[in-house]
Amino acid sequence: MLALTCPTQSYDWGSTHAIPTFQRTEADGRPVAEVWVGTHPLGTARVADGTGQGRALTEVAGELGFMLKVLAADRPLSIQVHPDASRAAAGYADEEAAGVPLGAPHRVFKDPFPKPEMVYALTSFDTLVGLRRTSEVMRVLHAIEHPLAESLMASLVERPGFAGIVRLIEGLLESPPPPATVTEVAAACQKALDGGRDVKRAFETAVELADACPGDVGVIVSLLLNRLTLQPGEAAYLATGIIHAHLRGLCLEVMVSSDNVLRAGLTTKHIDAPGLVRCLEEGTSRAARVEPMVFNYSTDVFSPCGDFALSVTQSSPADPAGVVLPAHGPRLLVCTGGEVALVNHRDEVLRLGRGEVAYADDSDGELRVAGTGEVAQAFVPAPDARGQLFDLL
Known part of the structure; x- marks a missing residue:
């Protein structure tokens, strides 16, 4: 370690x-x-x-x-x-x-x-994560009293669905509306909010972004995205x-x-509109959430793909011998709260306070965490990690 x-x-x-x-x-x-x-x-x-x-x-x-x-x-x-x-x-x-x-x-x-x-x-x-559904985008645009919203809605009626929303984004990026138009749309969103109307925080988001990045095309694009x-x-x-x-x-x-x-x-950095559009794939905030699996009662494991996983372990005096962490191989660890001691299979100890980080590899074997605190650990799950991690429960 x-x-x-x-x-x-x-x-x-x-x-x-x-x-x-x-x-x-x-x-x-x-x-x-x-x-x-x-x-x-x-x-x-x-x-x-x-x-x-x-x-x-x-x-x-x-x-x-x-x-x-x-x-x-x-x-x-x-x-x-x-x-x-x-x-x-x-x-x-x-x-x-x-x-x-x-x-x-x-x-x-x-x-x-x-x-x-x-x-x-x-x-x-x-x-913000993924694109809203067509029906939801239409509700958003319908409530905004501005010609740009009307134009976007007409385009989406002509070509609905994911491809149609991507076309809206492509058009906005290739020919961004003038900053004054963005400001007007944000004002229309504020008017809707003042009237007690919003569609899943779309107008609230646009107003916030217009305040942070006035005149930016991202304010308009945000209306098409889910907020999470x-x-x-x-x-x-x-x-x-x-x-x-x-x-x-x-x-x-x-x-x-x-x-x-x-x-x-929402940036002053380079925008590659054609490249971004080519990369877009379907996805929503509803699909983005990752539900944890529980390991050893004290650890949540988030494993959304085969490229990486994250375990978050809480330890306390209730576990005087320490809590076993899942995973072997290379691991990156950060103490996210309190003060803890990492112990490897040779009983070597590394103490971490909040914000401090560590690296462990396969030679460290199984790690335990003791003390009163919390440790997050990033690692690559084994191909059959679900079975390896959770057949111990």
Whole structure:
């Protein structure tokens, strides 16, 4: 087991206080958006040695195929889609062949990997996930008194369903409405709210986004998306091809080790409208929620796919010998509350406080966690993990 120090990302949508508070460090006034726990080349964790100059985790673990993040949003992230494996590989090869620098603002594919991901809420966490049904979009647009809404509704009548909503998004991105039009639509949404009308928080969301990103086409696109609120301890899976945008809150993200993002608004970064539309696949917030399975009574396991899983374990003096964690192999762990001790099969001990992270591998064998606190663990499930994990219950 190895304690890690991890890089942070200071994107403008980040919180000035949430991650410093989580890590029990002093805030310096800058927005801290993410902590990266893993071996991605754009942000590699290091083995803690007390100097901040320890070995890169890649020297110990090689290239991990999954990563863990702590994410804190005070403002909306961009509306975005992540590519699947074939699109990621092809897009990366094309941009490499074209000589597009990895750090170029218009570079889309930073690596050749897909980026499915799961969010686990540490606080109340708001996000947009997937497209609303045609009937729901029509209800939203019908209640907005503006010519743009009427035009979008007429287009959807002509071509309903998923393909028709994707066509609306394509048109909005290729020919964005003027900022003044976006402001007018937001005002019409506010008028509907003032009259006591909303359709599953569509108008509330548009007004909030217009305040955060005035004049941005993403305000209009948001009307087509489902809004989902996760309470602490709840999780949602964002498969490749699913349009989404995180709005606010503190969460853990576990994902394939990738940084490929195609954007559709609420951002000053590059928008690749044709590429995003090609990546879109059906998905809704109703399908996004991940129900946990219980292991050893003290652990919830969220395993939405074969690429990664997340276990969250609570320990207390009621378990003086410690609580056994599921999984073997490479594991990334973060203490999400209290103070705990990780114990491997050699009875070696690593103590963690809230916000501190660690790496364990197959040589550590079975891990136990003792103390009063909570530990989240990211890992890759075995092909028959359900049987392995839960035949012990």
